[in-house]
Amino acid sequence: MSARRVRLRREAWGFAVGSTCFLVGAFPFYAEWAGPVVVGVTFFAGSIFFTLAAFIQLSLSGRHVPKRGTNQADSWDWWAAAIQFVGTLLFNISTAAALAAAIADPGRLGAGWRPDAWGSAAFLVSSMFAVVATKDRGQLWDRDARSWHGTWLNLVGSVAFGASAIGAYVVPVTDSLVSAFWANLGTLIGALCFLVAALLSRRVIDEAPDSLASAG
Numbered sequence: 001m002s003a004r005r006v007r008l009r010r011e012a013w014g015f016a017v018g019s020t021c022f023l024v025g026a027f028p029f030y031a032e033w034a035g036p037v038v039v040g041v042t043f044f045a046g047s048i049f050f051t052l053a054a055f056i057q058l059s060l061s062g063r064h065v066p067k068r069g070t071n072q073a074d075s076w077d078w079w080a081a082a083i084q085f086v087g088t089l090l091f092n093i094s095t096a097a098a099l100a101a102a103i104a105d106p107g108r109l110g111a112g113w114r115p116d117a118w119g120s121a122a123f124l125v126s127s128m129f130a131v132v133a134t135k136d137r138g139q140l141w142d143r144d145a146r147s148w149h150g151t152w153l154n155l156v157g158s159v160a161f162g163a164s165a166i167g168a169y170v171v172p173v174t175d176s177l178v179s180a181f182w183a184n185l186g187t188l189i190g191a192l193c194f195l196v197a198a199l200l201s202r203r204v205i206d207e208a209p210d211s212l213a214s215a216g
Contacts, residue, residue: 007056012201014053019195021046026187036106040099046191047095051088053198057081076133077146080126087122094119117169120161127155150197157193160186 024030025042034042058081066075094116130151164186167179 007060008201011053011056011060012198014049014056015198015201016195018046018049018053019191019198021049022187022191023195026184026191028184036102037099040095040102044092044095044099047088047091051085051092054081054085054088058085071136073133073136076129080129080133083122083129084126087119087126090116090119090122117162117165120158120165123158124155124162127151127158131155147201150201153193153197153200157190157197160188160190160193162186164190 021042025039025046030042031039058078061074061078061081066078070078130146134146134148134151163182164184167182167184167186169178171178
């Protein structure tokens with residue numbers, strides 16, 4: 001098995017594990033059973049797996065800004081990976097802050113998981129760039145690095161994460177969430193989309209010949 005295929009598989013599993021953590025953490029009955037601190041740990045752990053997977057994706061795409069002459073597909077792919085990596089770092093910060101708030105005062109409104117608006121925005125921009133990159137999938141450094149089902153699922157998931165971030169905003173005047181329903185449902189839908197995309201990409205990677213998985 002080629003080294004690049006191994007790294008692609010690790011990337012897929014990283015996104016899958018991270019998505020699972022977010023999916024589990026967003027279920028209301030889990031929050032009631034585990035409490036805000038454990039839920040905070042769950043989301044923080046998920047964000048770490050997202051970051052590890054995003055770093056692998058960025059390193060495979062090339063850690064430096066694309067040079068002049070780089071084909072358009074690879075350029076869009078690099079920017080998608082770079083912005084997504086930044087988004088995961090923002091989620092690291094927001095989930096760590098949410099965990100700290102839950103430890104300090106578990107009963108305070110907003111303590112625990114609060115979707116990060118900036119991280120969600122970065123995910124949305126990244127997903128749109130990935131869709132553009134997939135338009136010329138055959139020109140990518142590895143045509144199995146992106147797939148239509150994966151990029152569109154991630155785009156839908158990013159929109160859902162954005163909705164959850166809006167729903168989780170605490171209105172200062174009323175000291176209430178804009179929408180607890182969308183705060184939870186948006187996270188659930190977003191995590192599910194990312195999980196399915198990661199699992200499908202793993203299947204594509206496993207089915208591809210080594211000669212294709214190592215091309216680029």
